[in-house]
Amino acid sequence: MSTTQPGMFQCGSCKKNYKRLDHLARHVRSHTQTKPYKCHVCPKAFTRPDLLKRHVAGHGSQAGDSSVAEQPRYMPGRVSKACKACSTNHLRCSDEKPCRRCQEKGIECKWNDSMELDSDFQSEEQQQDEAIFSQDDASSSMAGFPDHTSIGSTSGSSVMEQPSLDMLTPQTSHSLFQNLDPSMNTNIDPLFFPLPDLNLLSGGWANPDANNVDMYTYNQLDDIDLRFLDSYNTSIPFEVRSIQPTPRGAQTPRATSHTDPGEPAAMCTEAFQNSHWKFRPNAKDHAGAEEHNLSLPATDSAYPSPESGVALESNTRVTSAKLEGPARDRILMMVVNSCRSDHLSKAVASFPSAELLDTLLQYYLTSPVTHATSFIHAASFNPNEKRPELVAAMAACGAVLTSDPALSKLGYAIQECLRIAVAKHWEQDNTLVRDLQLTQAFVITLEMGIWSGLPRKVEIAESFFNPVLTMMRRDGKFKRSVYSQSKTMQSPGLVSREEWFQWVEDESFKRLAFRMLSHDANTSAALLVSPSVSYAEILLPLPEHADLWTAASPEQWNSLKASRRQDEPLFVADVIDDPDILNNHTDSVDIYVAIMAVLSCTWTMCWEYLQLSSLQRSRPRRWNTLVTEMRKDELLKLLGHLKLSLSADTSADPEIQMRLELSLLHLHMPFEDIQIFAGMEGPERARAVYPTVRDWVKSEAARHTIFHAAQIMHIAKHSPRGSMRGPMAIILYHASLAFWVYGLLSDQSSLSRALSQNVYLDEPDSIALQRFKGFGQGQPCIRWRTEIQGEGEVVISVPLSQPDKVMEAVMGIVRSNFTGMPVPHLTEKLVQLMGELENSAKRKLDA
Template sequence: MPKTRGRVKRQRICPWCSLSFSKEEHLSRHIRSHTKEKPFGCVTCGKTFSRHDSLLRHGRVHSTEGKDGQTFDIRTSSLEAYGNSDQILGGSQSPSVENDMDQVPSFPTHQTPASSLSPSQHAAASHTQARLPVWLETIVQPPKNAQSQINAQAPLFTPLDNIFDSSIEDSLHFNPYSQVPTWLADEHFDLNALNSSVMASTLGFFSPDYTANEDSTDITIQILGEPHSERKEDQVRQLWFTYVGTHKSGYITPEATQEQVELDEQYRQTLSQRLQQRVPTEPLPSTDFLNLCIQLFFTRFNPIFPIVHAPTFRPSAKSSLLLLSICSIGSLFVGSNYAVTQGSIIFERLNKAILASWEKYLLSGKGEALAMTQAALIGQTFAMLSGKPRNLLIVQTFHGTVATWARIYKMFKVRRATDYLEAHLQTRSPEESWRTWAQSEEQVRLAAGLHILDTEISELVLTHPLLQHEESLLPLTGSHELWVAANAAQWKIALGRQQDRSSLNQDNSNAVVAESGTLPLDTGLPDGFQRYITLEGINARIAETRTSHIARDQNMSTRFEYQLIQFFDQYLHEKEDSPTNDPFCLEVLWHSAFISLLVDFDRLELAIGREGFEESALYRQYAHQWAASPNARRCALHGAMILRKLQTTPLGMEPAIHVPRALYRAATVWYAYSEYGLDVDPSDLATPPTANVEFPEFSRLKINSQALLFEANGYRTSRPKTSESSTLCGLVDLLHRIGHWGLSRKFAEQLSFLLKETQS
């Protein structure tokens, strides 16, 4: 007979210490050693135990003390204690409980009809029920709807068996901008100490978690009393990436519920319970999982948003919040649904922890305040890119608070970390100088990250920026060569090279400025992050002009066009055409800035259906007028260039955080261009609509505008129908596939519905 394949035993992993067990009951017993839970209670004296066999031994004491022959079934109480344990952990009954049910009789008080019991059994059941303590009666006889609420709860623990849907080699993508922290890969790194340190430093700082019967904190998207609308714009409104729902009244008045209006003892106790904080018992994921998330953060996310200095970063109790924030966003790159879920849980807990403990960290010193503000900034970025409308509300609400923390410690005052470094180098060692510079540079880059996030939030929700983005106020970050130096020796060499280049360029800088009016191009390593801040500053000033209700005159548009073209000549004109040299996707952001300048996106979104049918009717005329203007063709050209640029980006390269928004705007202008514009037959006109159209920015790109628009229109001189636009469909398809951001998928869902409606 052929040999049968050996059965592989499934291992059950402890979420606290990652020990594995072959049986479920062994894992449950081990978990109680972490939680210090004692679910097995004696119904006679109320004493509790952590093990079932300990309760059985304790029961013999009461059995020998009985004088009238009345005994109780100790196994029954242990079964109900098992049920209570499952309710606390938020999961269903484990297999070990189901096995025990075959051996342990259930309570006859609520599971066995009284008519089927013998007189002796009925007397024993009545006696047992009479002796139950009050706290146990609520377990044995829960309310009618309690069991359904318990079953509806999602389990808090998920086994770690399937977290690696893809190999680590596929997840890790290294590029010249990535920094792998060597302390993570060191064989002497204590992962258990890391997890213990993080948990110990964050316990007690979480806001209260209410039970299932409390009011839900999630915002419902159901509109009370409003009938289902078949209008396209109303359906688009409910799919919009910022839509969280509202409650309307007037159609149907809901039945009034009886509310307690008297201030009695019960009300006081309920209020006291609401004010008490409960330390969460659920653990963090395993230390191996946290280790992987940290590595993916520094290799995938930190290169495109470099605000944490990897060579000097070490996990500690002071940086515990920052470490958790790093793990939350690093989980997005693991490649499994479990990892994304764990990252969302960490983000929600971390957000509560920061809100509950920010005073403690601000008063502890600048180092702790910097780490907390970094954690909040990374968490804000996670929330913005998650694609959840509720998280986007958190971003808008919390953004001003994070900026205030940065202002308290004057993080916007230091524009350059090397301003006072020369005197420091003469009095201290290179190691101490390097670490001092690293902390100052992190402060500068934190301010730069807040400027970037402020611009992105403003562009997403079309609000006024909170920060001042004048070019003279923008932070000046250090060069990439200094930032990635692995130790003090490499950093000092890079600093010497930078000083040599500065002295060589100093003689020629005045002549260049006098001749062209622009700053000289840096001859050192490309400092993409500084260019990123500069370009986002132009975007912010465009948004500020739009939201301040200043008339869009030709002089203002010309001024911003000149700034964008100047930026291209200075930084993008002679750049090598390689995606690895542009981790910040500056060309995509540059084209998106022109779109922001050439269309009132607020009115265009309203015309599409952001606020429903009634608001859409008010702005549809603007959409038709804009779609027939040269600005519409110009925006369509920039949208086509965004698609062309991102299609050449390697699949393994992570796009910058503004890429989802840039793709969304390009797809939206193409939808309006093809949906609201007139499809005129060129044979009916003496001059085709695309003839003699050349725009200055495309002349700098050495691209023929007419040929590009002809290709983007599907090799036709007139604009295509919305459902037949290959450019629009390509942009939506790219939103489905690019990066790990949920925001991209939310944009794709919204635009896919619009495409579907135009085809029907």
């Protein structure tokens, strides 16, 4: 006596089992109340394809369309027209017989067998399909479906029997899915790809029958299991919106004939060519090209004084000692030794005064953008005792931060001299490659170059990071062994100044190593290059608490150290393993540096996943995507856990928030393909990646992407004035590009937009947002605060279906962040690029 085996596919809501994926998908729609089969004539939608076909036929009869009436009831699919040779090899066959491939190969083209059925059998076969669906609906309250005997007995006079579901093979499964519904476009839905023989699956997918144990003897996963899991993992059977029925007599084109996928790229290519990513060298580019900027312009009414470009309050001084004349002379001597003789006289005559250099130095140390005091020990910093290269680097960076044109040129000119001067010191005396101050000065110049927005400086800064990284790596600064644990003195009065300085130097090297890690991750995200520092080599302990780092004297330092418990040192790997552990070490660890280090390591992990998944886009695949998708899930869990574990003070930092959202953004989007589609590599490459980007826009991952992009936009709105520069400006640009491509390629008809409820993506997560991300329900929008004449400042809703308006809103956020201030060069270049994207979207929508 045969017993009915329970189905291998189980509903996550009511736990009912089904034998086939399409049956389970239709059952899930009864829970979600979704109607994926939409009429192309009217706005009605249906849960089943046969209901849609009947409805569309009614439209044809009402309109008296003779072409619809003359259509045969069953239109054979593409595979049924293929000859035997093409069908066996899974190759595209032509409509003309004999086909072109068989003629070129010189083989016999056979097609007059069971693949060409008469019209009577087609009608009976379709009746069987309708019987299957009707039986399935009638038995929705049962735990399983009828077995194949009841299905096969639907039509006793059939010439051929319907293939048994229990005897499903890779060949018959494909034809069975083809025959279930001829209108389904099975060529683009991976759910309908040939499945392996279900009887060969060795894993126990459902509870086995006690009387039939032999089928479930082996529980190890073999190659067939992994291939099945691969297709199940990458093709979500419940993604019902990916199954779009095509009505009879109507074929949905892949792209309209008048639309060129490379048109937006053609408009933006020139803007990308002029961006900081592309350096096109010419004969005028050389090391001494900026030396004429070493002298400040003469004071006049348009430029009253150099100090007027520095907005520094009198009570914001960090160092107690002021920069004096001898220190200024040492900086000038360093500049003179790095300059050509042509500009020496002018540079010496108009070089900045000691007062201006000191002001720029304080501006750098107090800037909330640089976080300079996180790796420069301000309490022991005396500019008159430090190396002139370090003091000059800090003053040059302060000059660039002012965004004043004359001071910025001065800062970049000094930076060019420093790049040569520091390298000259290292070449003349190799022991100086271990010097802390020279290394700090060189890292500051690299940061200036990467965020300058000047293509030559960006390329030099990217390439010159490897030498200083190698020096730190070879000196063991990324390992635990070189950092000795400082001992606490029994009496605060007995602590020596030398011991404090030794602790400061060790801690400075440690913080410099983490600064380089963060800089490397930011560079990787900005230039889309592989990180140079591996998360696996960060073995040094996290920096000690900020109160110890900012202690003003050896006595205060020792007193604070004696009052704190001596915990075991904490490492980045500990925080990645359990982000909550930081909340237990708030008194012993610098939380800001620790979070930035963890975010840098997680970005490296995300990049590793993105690179591996990019190899999976072409078949045959070398790696099973089940592994990569599991990696993605783990990264999403880690970032979600880290986001929840942040304290209120830490989570209020906009840079931390934006870097966290950036990793989540990239995990869901093929950013490199999107940037190529936007015009990074020209119209031809844009046309090549268009199918990939178009398919991504229709996926659930795209909806998650624009949600994180909107969160980045929300953070940018509330960021401090003047902070949208450097890494934060790059992150906002990434978010804007996600908005642009989604609005440009998403299929949202005017009728569906009018009937849909607005879903605001730049708000905290809600039920409406969950429905949109999961099922695409609602019209995605963002809020934009703008000025309207006669009404003042108002908040308006901008739908993502208007990408030109969205880009205008993003540019408005950047400009409002610099109200009354000069905009940095990199930020201005990104705004110009967004403007080109806005214009291309406007022309695309108007076409």
